[in-house]
Amino acid sequence: MGDLNVKKVILEIISIVAPDADLSDVKTDVRLRDQLEMDSMDFLDIVMELRKRYKIEVPKEDYQMLASLDSCVEYLAPKFAALSPA
């Protein structure tokens, strides 16, 4: 899965976890917590949705890797790549 698609998947998950968040203008390098008023419960849910939808595991010590969209892509792209055959 390309970086663009990973970004799309993350935004889709955020829209499920926090449907009341305004996602029209998310900056990729700013902490999601700051621009979308997301709390630790919301982050737990991003992790849980990744597991539910894609069987991707994010261990607790890596939660910080989900801080911004850029860091999400960097951290998750290899995990998504490992999922798709070839």
Added chain:
Amino acid sequence: MHYDAIIIGASMSGLAAGIRLAYFDKRVLILERHYAYGGLNSYYRQDGHEFDVGLHAVTNFCDPNDRSAPLSKLLRQLRLTREDFDLRPQSYSQIKFPGIALNFSNDFALLEEQVARQFPKSADNFRKFVEDLREFNDTDLSKPYASARKTLQDRLDDPLLIEMLLCPIMYYGSAEPHDMDFTQFVTMFKSLFLEGFGRPPEGVRKIIKALVKKYRAVGGQIKMKSGVAKINIDADRMRGVTLDTGETLTADNIFSSAGYVETMALCGDKAKQPPPEETGAVSFVESIAVLDTKPKELGHDATIVFFNNAKTFTYAPPKELVDLTSGVVCSPNNYQDHDRLPNGIFRVTWLASPSAWSKLSESAYKDATAQCNEHVLKTLNSYIPSGTERLVCTDMFTPRTIERYTGHRNGAVYGSPTKRRDGCTPIKNLYICGTDQGFLGIVGAMLSGITVANLHVLSKA
């Protein structure tokens, strides 16, 4: 049958925990002894009238744009929308003591202005105190107990103001006579005053139906009229449950909303039983008068009135059956957009003595409830002079009713005075959710179920 989690009680906390777990693909079963959902906050039909057991007010009413408010968080966590609960705001409510009243609404400025006017000398202290409360992290599960009364005495100098603030907060969430935990006080202060009251025009059934529908939609299973007779333990681990029918089920985790003392009793002698003082003793009677017109038409427009008619305010189980000196008057019609309610409703709640009620014979019990209905008419008369002429019927419940339908000993509405904020019990995979975890009320109970499910199952990969 084996489950990832068994939940005891189709209660607000049980359903919320169930939704979380089932949504994330856990095999979940809710077991409920009663035939109705909702626990302490259920609904019923009598003589063709719809009654809510509990619902005076859904606390924590907030603006949809306030994404960090507890109600918004709770809806997000349950994948529900604001429309699912359909809350409409109160008009205004009142704290009424002899010769003085403070009005408040979902706009905190009203209370602030009222305090400044009635207690000019305390106005500055009150403002500073409220600023600190806003910053206080009451969701920290590890905060130690501190006396709310003592903290208030240190911060606000007027004893009457302190009593007036404690009155609604204790009535809506203190399991402890005379005092309460300061953290609990802060949670309640925020939920009553800084946020506010709302109600669905359909009553509590709207919320319960939304929870049950969601729970089923995400694959949760539920068995009604299925009481848990025993929790089976083996050394310090829970293995499963035996139902009233004798059927046994096994599970990796149990979440119980039955109360701490009640849950430990289900574990039998092999588990360490809590001392008697951990059984809650604060309970209430409530009498409900149904009118053929709206209270507003007869001049009563407050949504909720917290009253105290005595010189001092006492929040404790009385010696006699009922303590009439203080209480709560709720008029659901006085929420906004509630015109579709077919009748006028006037409910009055008083502190009651669980032990006095439990001792009554059947005939003495009948007499006592009849007397309470007299009291509600007297109260109605003092708020709405022509109200009794418009009476259609009355109904009521007592600590006995509450115990019978929810299993909470003493009919203790706010459970044990000792809370277990992390939800843990001495048995490893047995957890407490709801009232005895410590988040109280309808919104509190749902947050409790969410918090405990997150903490003990979902955040553990």
